[in-house]
Amino acid sequence: MIQRKAELERRSKETQIKVSLNVDGSGKTKIKTPIGFLDHMLELFAFHGYFDLDLLVVGDTRIDIHHTNEDIGIVLGRAFKKALGEGKTGIKRFGSAFAPMEATVGCCVIDISGRGYFKVNVKTGHPGADQDGYKFSYFEHFMESFAHNLGATLIFELRDPSNDLHTNLETLFKSLGLALDQATTIDPRRAGQVPSTKGIID
Numbered sequence: 001m002i003q004r005k006a007e008l009e010r011r012s013k014e015t016q017i018k019v020s021l022n023v024d025g026s027g028k029t030k031i032k033t034p035i036g037f038l039d040h041m042l043e044l045f046a047f048h049g050y051f052d053l054d055l056l057v058v059g060d061t062r063i064d065i066h067h068t069n070e071d072i073g074i075v076l077g078r079a080f081k082k083a084l085g086e087g088k089t090g091i092k093r094f095g096s097a098f099a100p101m102e103a104t105v106g107c108c109v110i111d112i113s114g115r116g117y118f119k120v121n122v123k124t125g126h127p128g129a130d131q132d133g134y135k136f137s138y139f140e141h142f143m144e145s146f147a148h149n150l151g152a153t154l155i156f157e158l159r160d161p162s163n164d165l166h167t168n169l170e171t172l173f174k175s176l177g178l179a180l181d182q183a184t185t186i187d188p189r190r191a192g193q194v195p196s197t198k199g200i201i202d
């Protein structure tokens with residue numbers, strides 16, 4: 001089987017990011033960013049998606065976490081795109097998943113279509129107050145960057161949100177791990193084919 005792995009490094013005046021990804025891993029992670037809350041979310045995303053992910057980040061968080069949060073989304077999206085390869089041969093392409101936590105359900109639908117689109121719907125309620133410096137809007141910004149750089153349509157729905165931002169985002173990150181695992185799975189019935197009637201995903 002081909003190795004679906006990627007290593008990337010991105011340096012800007014705001015952040016330095018090094019990532020190593022294996023799409024066909026076992027969920028092992030070594031994640032160290034200046035945003036502890038995001039480390040926790042990315043660990044559970046990778047664990048439930050069976051992705052091996054090493055991520056080392058230095059960022060200008062003395063300003064705020066805005067640049068660092070966004071840039072991690074960019075680099076992670078690029079790493080998945082690179083690991084899946086140019087034609088995305090044989091992958092299922094679509095994925096959808098639900099992850100509950102108490103009454104709250106995080107839902108994710110993804111299509112690795114080559115085009116970036118992002119949306120999140122919150123059904124009845126509020127996604128929760130800011131927590132330990134993290135905000136729901138940072139989640140949106142992170143996922144928008146991720147979707148555009150991966151080249152995927154990424155839609156989330158948060159049902160019956162708890163008052164706790166941590167709980168809510170945990171269901172969403174888990175649902176992404178589950179949905180992306182599905183979408184990146186190689187379907188033997190599509191062996192050697194690009195999963196599009198157009199014959200190309202770019």
Ligand SMILES: [Mn+2]
Pocket residue numbers: 040166170
């Ligand atoms: Mn937690």
